[in-house]
Amino acid sequence: MNSWKLPDSSTKLCCLIGYPVKQSPSPAIHNVAFQHLKINAIYMSFAVLGNELAKAVEGLRAIGLLGANVTMPHKEAVIRLLDDVDVWAKKIGAVNTVTNKDGKLIGCNTDADGFANPLKRRTKLDKLDAIIIGAGGAAKACAFALGRGGCREILILNRTISRAQSLAAAIKKEFGTKVSAKELNQKTLQSVAGHNLIVNATPLGMHEGWFKMSLGKAKLNKGTIAYDLVYRPIETDFLQEFGKLGATCIKGYEMLVEQAALSFEIWTGKKAPKAIMTEAALSAIGAR
Template structure:
């Protein structure tokens, strides 16, 4: 039951009607009998500043941030966690003691999903894409593990810009290139992560980056797209006998980290995961 004492957690995005986060977090709050509710707010870009001020004014305890606000919202937050600042994007905000502070849990979510399946240290990792998700995952990988990282993008120049930024901030090295290198490089890779929207609903029929014949069975294939649950890339990897990781796992674990930030408690991970699969 929602009362005047119920703590509100929100979601800022545009659009937000497709989001699975309300189902995941409200299931956790209900299971733990916590007096919280998670509410999505459709925030148009021109009103983002006012929305952050409104959340503070309304005593909202925190909120997630999704497309297209993850980068711009940093301009309106008085405090940003160092990791989120380096990534250049915020997906979680906590409001406490009169201060709104931004965090980024996307990279952590992706890494935890992979760690469930395979060790990461000293592996060759290929990341497809050079956008915000790639940036978060790359940062988390390079700051947490010794890996050989290769970022491939449709426009190699954008991948090179990301490389320069990561190397400058993390004092590390990595490689970049265009998608045409994928067929050659996949043979020696251990982990492949797709951070692009290729194959995302309603474009399920997009041609996958690789066919089954091109995917070595030893490669772990992680597609961050979670709708549909089985993208074209995941289907081809399964045919090849490779181990696969659904994008739903990243969504789950970034939510787990956000839950901890807002409440200071460990969430019921199994309940959150069941809610996601039930919703889909």
């Protein structure tokens, strides 16, 4: 491994803006990739509160940044502050990646493909009958990826039913997918038995435990995939429960690395060194 070169007057800046960002593995993932490919750039995290977002974006524009990631709670609010937003980010209604094209800040969304790529390594999206738990920003990216990939059916379960309903309506309108929405509760969770992809797109399992709900004696279809977007801890309660029932598990760090690799490629035009980025992600998360 090359030794770290100190930043100089030609060093380009990439960054993460959001709140909180202290625990984010993104700097580790991107800096190791810059170092590996000998790109003179550095990635930093900046904690930006909601009322400071406009000023932060103007600052990034003024200093001519190379690119930025945007995380909670700014993925939607940032859209109106950018010069343009690509078609999928516009449809999803969320930007997680900003690139600087000749002084213009362009927003895009790598969460949708970042979510889909680990799935595509295991199955075909048009063979899936999915349940998405959650209807926030990440769930939206998952639902759009599944709808675009021709997923057979999607059931969205969410604590706030109205959010699940509006996401379901958007997916149906965009792709004509068979999609329904229900409130998340012990009873609706039992629907997992009839589906072959279950996605947790809520933060449950990150700080508080997985639902105080049980899958009971639910029998999963053969080949069911359980996919948790939570990446810290690596082995979540959600994945452990579904693993016990025989599901194939996809851990949240896979999406984390995929969406980062796609952002990196947009900013640098170079193929992302994913194996090295994965190792950096796992170390930063605390799994190494």
